[in-house]
Amino acid sequence: xxxxxxxxxxxxxxxxxxxxxxxxxNGVVHAVDDVSxxxxxxxxxxxxxxxxxxxxTLSRTILQLIPADSGEVIFEGxxxxxxxxxxxxxxxxxxxxxxxxxxxxxxPRQTVRDIIGTPIRIHEKCSAEEREKQILQLMERVxxxxxxxxxxxxxxxxxxxxRIGIARALAMRxxxxxxxxxxxxxxxxxxAQILSLLKALQREDKLTYLFISHNLSVVNHMSDRIAVMxxxxxxxxxxxxxxxxxxxxxxxxxxxxxxxxxxxPDKPNRIILQxxxxxxxxxxxxxxxxxxxxxxxxxxxxxxxxxxxLKDGHAVACFLYEKEGDVQ
Amino acid sequence: xxxxxxxxxxxxxxxxxxxxxxxxxxxxSFSIQRGKTLGIVGESGSGKTMASLSVMGLLPNQGRISGGEIIFEGxxxxxxxxxxxNKIRGSEMSMIFQDSMMSLDQVxxxxxxxxxxxxxxxxxxxxxxxxxxxxLIGAVGIPHPDRVYDSYPFELSGGMCxxxxxxxxxxxxxxxxxxxxxxxxxxxxxxxxxxDLLKDMQxxxxxxxxxxxxxxxxxxxxxxxxxxxxxxxxxxxxSTEVIMHNPSHPYTSGLMKAxxxxxxxxxxxxxxxxxxxxxxxxxxxxxxxxxxxxxxxxCRxxxxxxxxxxxxxxxxCHKAVPQAKGxx
Amino acid sequence: MKNFILRRIGTAIVMLFAVxxxxxxxxxxxxxxxxxxxxxxxxxxxPVAVESLxxxxxxxxxxxxxxxxxIFGALQGNMGQSYSEKISVMASxxxxxxxxxxxxxxxxxxxxxxxxxxxxxSAQKRGxxxxxxxxxxxxxxxxxxxxxxxxxFIIVFSLDIFHFGFAMPSSGYTDISKNAGAHFxxxxxxxxTLALGIAASIMRMTRSSVLEALSSESVRxxxxxxLKEHIVISRHVVRNAFIPVITEIGLxxxxxxxxTVLCENVFNWPGLSTLLVKSINARDYPLIEGCVLVMSxxxxxxxxxxxxxxxxxxxxxx
Numbered sequence: 001x002x003x004x005x006x007x008x009x010x011x012x013x014x015x016x017x018x019x020x021x022x023x024x025x026n027g028v029v030h031a032v033d034d035v036s037x038x039x040x041x042x043x044x045x046x047x048x049x050x051x052x053x054x055x056x057t058l059s060r061t062i063l064q065l066i067p068a069d070s071g072e073v074i075f076e077g078x079x080x081x082x083x084x085x086x087x088x089x090x091x092x093x094x095x096x097x098x099x100x101x102x103x104x105x106x107x108p109r110q111t112v113r114d115i116i117g118t119p120i121r122i123h124e125k126c127s128a129e130e131r132e133k134q135i136l137q138l139m140e141r142v143x144x145x146x147x148x149x150x151x152x153x154x155x156x157x158x159x160x161x162x163r164i165g166i167a168r169a170l171a172m173r174x175x176x177x178x179x180x181x182x183x184x185x186x187x188x189x190x191x192a193q194i195l196s197l198l199k200a201l202q203r204e205d206k207l208t209y210l211f212i213s214h215n216l217s218v219v220n221h222m223s224d225r226i227a228v229m230x231x232x233x234x235x236x237x238x239x240x241x242x243x244x245x246x247x248x249x250x251x252x253x254x255x256x257x258x259x260x261x262x263x264x265p266d267k268p269n270r271i272i273l274q275x276x277x278x279x280x281x282x283x284x285x286x287x288x289x290x291x292x293x294x295x296x297x298x299x300x301x302x303x304x305x306x307x308x309x310l311k312d313g314h315a316v317a318c319f320l321y322e323k324e325g326d327v328q
Numbered sequence: 329x330x331x332x333x334x335x336x337x338x339x340x341x342x343x344x345x346x347x348x349x350x351x352x353x354x355x356x357s358f359s360i361q362r363g364k365t366l367g368i369v370g371e372s373g374s375g376k377t378m379a380s381l382s383v384m385g386l387l388p389n390q391g392r393i394s395g396g397e398i399i400f401e402g403x404x405x406x407x408x409x410x411x412x413x414n415k416i417r418g419s420e421m422s423m424i425f426q427d428s429m430m431s432l433d434q435v436x437x438x439x440x441x442x443x444x445x446x447x448x449x450x451x452x453x454x455x456x457x458x459x460x461x462x463x464l465i466g467a468v469g470i471p472h473p474d475r476v477y478d479s480y481p482f483e484l485s486g487g488m489c490x491x492x493x494x495x496x497x498x499x500x501x502x503x504x505x506x507x508x509x510x511x512x513x514x515x516x517x518x519x520x521x522x523x524d525l526l527k528d529m530q531x532x533x534x535x536x537x538x539x540x541x542x543x544x545x546x547x548x549x550x551x552x553x554x555x556x557x558x559x560x561x562x563x564x565x566x567s568t569e570v571i572m573h574n575p576s577h578p579y580t581s582g583l584m585k586a587x588x589x590x591x592x593x594x595x596x597x598x599x600x601x602x603x604x605x606x607x608x609x610x611x612x613x614x615x616x617x618x619x620x621x622x623x624x625x626x627c628r629x630x631x632x633x634x635x636x637x638x639x640x641x642x643x644x645c646h647k648a649v650p651q652a653k654g655x656x
Numbered sequence: 657m658k659n660f661i662l663r664r665i666g667t668a669i670v671m672l673f674a675v676x677x678x679x680x681x682x683x684x685x686x687x688x689x690x691x692x693x694x695x696x697x698x699x700x701x702x703p704v705a706v707e708s709l710x711x712x713x714x715x716x717x718x719x720x721x722x723x724x725x726x727i728f729g730a731l732q733g734n735m736g737q738s739y740s741e742k743i744s745v746m747a748s749x750x751x752x753x754x755x756x757x758x759x760x761x762x763x764x765x766x767x768x769x770x771x772x773x774x775x776x777x778s779a780q781k782r783g784x785x786x787x788x789x790x791x792x793x794x795x796x797x798x799x800x801x802x803x804x805x806x807x808x809f810i811i812v813f814s815l816d817i818f819h820f821g822f823a824m825p826s827s828g829y830t831d832i833s834k835n836a837g838a839h840f841x842x843x844x845x846x847x848x849t850l851a852l853g854i855a856a857s858i859m860r861m862t863r864s865s866v867l868e869a870l871s872s873e874s875v876r877x878x879x880x881x882x883l884k885e886h887i888v889i890s891r892h893v894v895r896n897a898f899i900p901v902i903t904e905i906g907l908x909x910x911x912x913x914x915x916t917v918l919c920e921n922v923f924n925w926p927g928l929s930t931l932l933v934k935s936i937n938a939r940d941y942p943l944i945e946g947c948v949l950v951m952s953x954x955x956x957x958x959x960x961x962x963x964x965x966x967x968x969x970x971x972x973x974x
Binding site: 384386388410414415416417418419422423425427430431432433434435436444445448449480482493496 | 871872873874876877878879880881882883884885887892895896899969970971972
């Protein structure tokens with residue numbers, strides 16, 4: 001069994017809502033609620049969820065860009081939350097991120113050379129020529145012509161900017177790359193190019209990905225294992241093919257059923273969920289999904305179901321599977 | 329033959345500034361009947377939004393229609409004055425946009441904005457307009473219409489705002505509805521709800537719907553016919569069945585192959601090489617030749633014309649032949 | 657909405673206290689001894705006279721006690737006696753304040769009447785010649801200093817160099833109760849001088865705000881509803897665009913209260929700003945404190961009102 005690269009244990013993050021100078025806190029936003037999962041070395045772990053489910057907050061909490069309220073984030077055996085500032089800085093070179101909006105995540109006043117070269121300059125002591133060589137190498141790997149090294153972000157298309165972002169992430173030879181909706185803002189034909197590039201780079205460098213998206217088709221294509229997130233909590237975790245063929249949690253079933261598939265017209269038994277996603281401020285007391293679940297019972301609205309582990313790494317947080325799985 | 333609700337013939341639309349002009353829509357022709365849905369599919373730069381804005385008469389300052397005919401229920405819209413167009417917009421022909429939150433005025437309640445649309449076209453009392461607005465809010469599937477009537481757009485979720493936009497668009501029983509990427513900004517479960525709503529409304533009002541999107545999945549859900557645009561030109565026209573399963577144009581089939589499909593675990597996604605050519609440097613021959621796997625010298629020299637491959641199925645390609653059932 | 661108003665007033669009160677404290681500290685840190693100034697001697701003052709005057713004025717008490725008694729008194733409306741004018745501070749300010757307020761308000765109203773419509777117009781006519789003329793005029797308006805503009809007006813209208821056939825009064829003040837006509841005649845030029853500079857910045861702010869609103873997606877959606885263009889502008893664009901403009905007006909109002917000093921000087925308009933300058937020169941502690949306090953209070957109040965107005969216009973702020 002491959003070793004664990006990243007272990008996330010019972011991570012919580014809430015944001016207080018302040019009302020202004022003279023009013024007390026109006027409540028809290030439960031952005032990340034008791035989340036635990038493990039990512040193995042060399043795999044792609046997909047995190048799928050709709051807007052407001054907390055997946056972006058979770059990714060930033062893992063990378064220690066936002067401090068978590070509680071829980072552990074263990075990267076290669078070290079708890080990142082307990083590291084000193086200096087030690088954390090050294091670990092950062094191995095954990096990188098690619099963002100959703102290619103334009104917003106690049107400094108418009110820096111050239112490609114600066115964008116890709118800055119992380120190298122910070123973490124490595126090498127001469128300017130060495131650095132230049134590395135930058136050109138990276139540009140070639142991501143498919144950017146070397147002549148563009150002095151251009152600015154606004155001179156590139158969306159897909160090319162995303163390639164710059166990927167080159168920047170690769171500059172430090174990282175072990176883990178968090179891809180936060182990397183292709184959502186791109187056209188379908190460019191999307192396919194970027195996804196193929198990511199897969200190729202993973203094979204060459206033996207990278208591990210945490211792939212976050214709201215698009216289940218894309219996540220399914222890229223990932224080995226997938227976790228489904230809803231309102232701050234993980235509802236189900238399974239291997240990608242298993243999740244598609246045998247979705248256990250009602251929310252996962254609704255998600256899969258909602259995907260319009262060009263090759264399957266008029267899907268039978270379409271599950272249309274009633275109502276809107278509740279606000280992350282007013283989280284239901286019991287199961288997060290009980291307000292929209294067509295299989296909900298009274299118990300669901302009062303008690304939060306624990307994570308039941310079934311065979312082959314398939315785990316689900318739903319009382320329906322109480323008898324089949326064990327709580328670990 | 330059914331009377332055509334809208335007929336667009338050889339539409340040309342350009343962007344102009346003092347120095348030069350670019351053609352955004354090049355000789356586009358399409359038509360739509362009552363009660364049917366036409367999907368206009370294209371990526372960024374394809375001209376799909378500009379085409380619909382041209383019909384509605386809502387082009388931005390630098391844009392203008394430089395050629396072609398737009399016949400709506402027998403009237404040539406290009407010959408209509410601004411006052412006449414104002415009468416048609418919102419009452420006979422409506423449009424909904426991608427970002428519903430941005431398209432609503434944040435300082436007025438949503439109920440007011442629906443009533444305003446009614447009062448602009450029909451001579452009714454304020455109370456009657458309000459009553460109609462309330463029943464419209466209910467008709468688009470929003471619970472507690474009276475509470476929502478007094479809400480502001482920023483207090484509602486994206487899905488609800490989109491429903492309000494639909495309510496506004498339907499307030500005067502239009503004959504034709506343009507829907508520009510209506511679900512792109514929404515989560516997949518909400519998207520399913522909105523598409524269902526549009527289908528119901530179409531049945532009820534016997535509207536024609538023009539659905540503009542880059543998402544082939546959405547098109548397969550509700551469109552009867554599809555037109556595929558690339559770089560301002562139409563590439564392929566046909567029924568949804570034919571386009572989805574037996575596309576003849578290499579661009580269309582490339583698009584279909586580039587979409588990751590849940591359940592199909594392919595290692596590498598098919599991707600279309602290259603990018604959409606710059607609007608200022610269009611190829612002499614076929615616009616797609618720079619990226620087409622089948623391109624030859626004739627393609628690069630000679631612009632293909634739209635020709636009928638099978639009854640009702642047209643493609644702009646020298647090499648297009650009817651595909652045997654089973655996809656290409 | 658009520659909560660919002662209450663909160664805003666609460667903030668204003670806190671700010672007022674902070675200002676009063678800072679004013680007290682600053683004034684007492686100024687060089688120069690008011691006692692010596694009042695006695696009229698710098699060299700060889702009589703120590704007994706100095707001591708007795710000092711204790712009479714309460715300046716020998718510990719500083720915190722002076723602070724406390726001042727705050728207390730000010731809250732009750734008693735800010736002490738002016739050293740230089742021999743009347744109570746309140747009376748002194750009371751005569752001057754209405755004149756400055758009148759000048760400031762009239763100037764602001766004129767500025768809005770000129771600036772707001774021009775801003776909307778130039779946004780609609782963007783890129784055309786008329787827009788160019790208006791924006792150049794606005795640049796000139798913000799660049800010309802008040803005293804230059806004021807003297808220019810005097811030269812043109814009072815000295816009648818272009819021979820319009822009448823001459824505006826160039827300075828002075830007539831109480832409104834004595835002669836309303838003369839009063840307003842003397843108000844026009846100074847108010848206009850102040851107004852033009854502010855009108856220019858209001859116009860620029862309005863223009864950019866309206867331009868932004870015009871190109872927003874909501875305007876496209878409004879046109880798609882079939883609304884007539886003038887309704888789109890007057891009902892939707894204006895209301896959205898004026899929100900940042902209101903803030904600008906509030907800030908300018910604050911500037912006006914304190915900044916009328918140059919204008920009052922040029923036109924000899926006996927207002928609060930001139931009183932403040934006089935009192936600083938005379939080291940008249942109570943009068944200085946009183947003037948600054950009143951000016952700050954007006955500024956704070958105006959801003960609080962502007963914020964509340966903002967909340968009325970823009971539901972998101974509430």
